[in-house]
Amino acid sequence: MEPPADTSPSELPRRVFVVWTGENQMTANRVRNFNRLREVIEVPVVLVTPATLQEWLVPGHPLHPAYKYLSLVHRSDYLRAYLMHHHGGGYIDLKAPIGSWEAAFDRAQADSTAWVSAYGEVNAKASARFPGPMGRDIALHWKRLVGPGAMIVRSHTSFTGEWLREVERRLGSLAGRLAENPGDVRLGGSGYPVSWTDLLGKVYQPLQLKYFHHIRVDNDLLVGFSDYQ
Numbered sequence: 568m569e570p571p572a573d574t575s576p577s578e579l580p581r582r583v584f585v586v587w588t589g590e591n592q593m594t595a596n597r598v599r600n601f602n603r604l605r606e607v608i609e610v611p612v613v614l615v616t617p618a619t620l621q622e623w624l625v626p627g628h629p630l631h632p633a634y635k636y637l638s639l640v641h642r643s644d645y646l647r648a649y650l651m652h653h654h655g656g657g658y659i660d661l662k663a664p665i666g667s668w669e670a671a672f673d674r675a676q677a678d679s680t681a682w683v684s685a686y687g688e689v690n691a692k693a694s695a696r697f698p699g700p701m702g703r704d705i706a707l708h709w710k711r712l713v714g715p716g717a718m719i720v721r722s723h724t725s726f727t728g729e730w731l732r733e734v735e736r737r738l739g740s741l742a743g744r745l746a747e748n749p750g751d752v753r754l755g756g757s758g759y760p761v762s763w764t765d766l767l768g769k770v771y772q773p774l775q776l777k778y779f780h781h782i783r784v785d786n787d788l789l790v791g792f793s794d795y796q
Contacts, residue, residue: 577723582611583657584650588642590754592618597661599670600675600791604659615646619696625653630734638750644766645734647715651730651748655722662716662790671713671787673714675719682724683782686789704776712775715767718789726778732769 585601587593593601605612615623617677625632634645647658657668676686688709703710720727738745748758753760775782 570604575723577682577721578655579672579675579719579721580654581609583659583668584615585659585661586615586643586646586650587661588617588646589639591752592659600661600663603663605644607666608659608664609674610657612666615650621645623650623654626723628653630718633738636742636745636749637738637766638759639752640754640763641750641761645738646763647767648727648731648770651718651720652722652727655687655720655727657717657719657752659717659788662792664717665789665791666773666787668787670720671719671785672786675721675783678783679785680781682721682726682778683713683718683775684720684783684788685715685718685784686786687784688712688714689792690724705772710781711779712715712772713782713784716792717790718787719785723757724781726774728780729777730770730774733774734766737765737770771785 583604585604587597601614620630628647631645634642643660648658651658657672657785671684675681744758744760748755748760749761750761754763
């Protein structure tokens, strides 16, 4: 399965997606972070849940059939790519933002060559790990990378198209094993075939090196990384 041919214009609407992919209730920390981000980022927030997900699915591009077998964390990784490619705007994990996103949106919307704006990767250890030349390049250029937890993204760019295609290619190759060993909340049992960064960091960060002229570091989008679960 591949995304439909890109005939839609690239757009950057002023809204921010948050996803909650399970039927389980948010923890107290997640509720606190959600309330805080609605209060401080000064941009409309859209919460996507299993009850509202259908509203955001694009005709001709349903969810990948393996989506239902993913852990809840990996579902959010998949939806991040899907929503940013087809709809664009902002995305934030359920972590506390440091402040308003208004100025960051102003900067991103004023720069048509900015495809992805996000906080700078926090340190070399936070970047995805690869063997061989890719691992060397990621380690060497980590200061050019942006983090995956909060971002502003233009829809329908080469970056988002390749991002979503690669995530869905990986799901296709893992579909049989996923059906036999589905995920749970964070990952899954011993047979669960998707590692922590397979559907996000290991796709999102190599693409940043390919399209680095279109990546912008904007630390107004930084989030808190402690006490958020």
